[in-house]
Amino acid sequence: MKRRQIMTGAATALALVLSGGAWAESHSDKTKVGFVYVGPVGDGGWTYEHNQGRLAVEKEFGDAVETVFVENVPEGADAERVMTQMALEGADLIFTTSFGYMDPTINVAKKFPKVKFEHATGYKTAPNVSTYSARFYEGRAVQGTIAGHMTESNVVGYIGSFPIPEVIRGINAAYIHAKKVNPDVTFKIVWAYTWFDPAKEADAAKVLIEQGADVILQHTDSTAPLAAAAAAGNVIGFGQASDMAEFADGPRVSSIIDNWAPYYIQRTKAVIDGTWESAMTWDGIGPGMVGIGEITDKVPAEVKAEALALKDSIASGDYHPFTGPLKKQDGSDWLAEGETADDGTLAGMNFYVEGIEGDIPQ
Known part of the structure; x- marks a missing residue:
């Protein structure tokens, strides 16, 4: 993608x-x-x-x-x-x-x-x-857990690249797991319509921060959103696709690493x-194609432990990030209690889960 x-x-x-x-x-x-x-x-x-x-x-x-x-x-x-x-x-x-x-x-x-x-x-x-x-969405579940705990404004910002299933899966996985640990959390989504454009990515991050987001997730490729978070001073973010460790002493609290x-x-x-x-x-995480970068000390020890436990349970196959009960955004039933999403649905995902505001661009 x-x-x-x-x-x-x-x-x-x-x-x-x-x-x-x-x-x-x-x-x-x-x-x-x-x-x-x-x-x-x-x-x-x-x-x-x-x-x-x-x-x-x-x-x-x-x-x-x-x-x-x-x-x-x-x-x-x-x-x-x-x-x-x-x-x-x-x-x-x-x-x-x-x-x-x-x-x-x-x-x-x-x-x-x-x-x-x-x-x-x-x-x-x-x-x-x-x-x-x-299976990037596995890493998004871990990030969502951290984001839900860490946000003080209860607003998490998400920079989307293009509205394709890969990105929609990531938004849903992050939201589900942020919501599990913080029922008050909301997601704000800005579509950048680019994979790599530092200026657009920075602008998207600034818009989200102006809307109250104090945690930024991204599905774009540059370090510009982390730089915007650093400039804001009270915003955290995550490395995308690589560790982006140059921001580890600043806003970056972990990362998804594509191996x-x-x-x-x-x-x-x-x-x-x-x-x-x-x-x-x-x-995904189990075979090692998706890695979770070091979680920094900005994250409380108990939150770090919870995130790593989630990572391990996904890696072992004991837990699937899309496990019911889950509804679609329109309130219709999707997954029953204990039911997990099949790969066909995930591969073609074109809907938000219940609780995410806004429409998916067509």
Whole structure:
């Protein structure tokens, strides 16, 4: 699912990274692995962690692989051109790391049936296309627990990127668990309509703070919301996609960390071994794809213990973040007592749970 920063001349960036057509010829004995990024590798969040996974592939396989990447690729026609060029340059495996790359990935995969494609956060597969994603909502449940305890204004702000199921799941999971520990909590949601735009993200955080939020959650990629929280002085926040530990002495009290490295190593090895098959992977805290960053001492010891206990129960499978009784926003029944949500409903989630105010943009 993800990430966008407009970049002029995506083809220029591609040329810089791939270093021209000689790349395919001079490294024909290597397994060639490409990565398409929606933001810059230095965004401190989503793309940064995907790039850490790329570096892990290089470390794991050494001279047996050659990795290439293009950053700041907009979702749409530019993405299709970049993927096509990577395939033409000899890539054996291409990871496309944003939700909006879904159709471009499918389109390019049809033209290059011998190339393996891995698309992050999408739902369309093909004989040479796999999908993979993380159960980020598990981490949101932990964050919601902390947020519900920590808010003094009883207003939690949430910066949404795009109103897709992944983001809606996160909002719902955070709200459910904040509400469990604080019945008076309310959520204010601002949609930024971007994955990565520090200025827009900062503006969204400031709007939420002006509306009384003293805790900020985000589903966008930059550290700008944490910087806005730091400037406000009495607001806390969480790292998104990466630890964002540079704010640990300030507003950051924990984080969700996307750990892509094991998956990237596994899938690259499958291509090298000739065992790669199309699959759909959706892992969470238990398998290690979703990590919870260190909870700082700003969080009271008993709240930290409660949050870590929740993390452990999710990881073990003893608890599901969407466990009934739960109703939808319109008051209709959704999950009965003890019933848990099925993956199909979660994958297509297009509704808020009871208690969240406002409409989901269409």
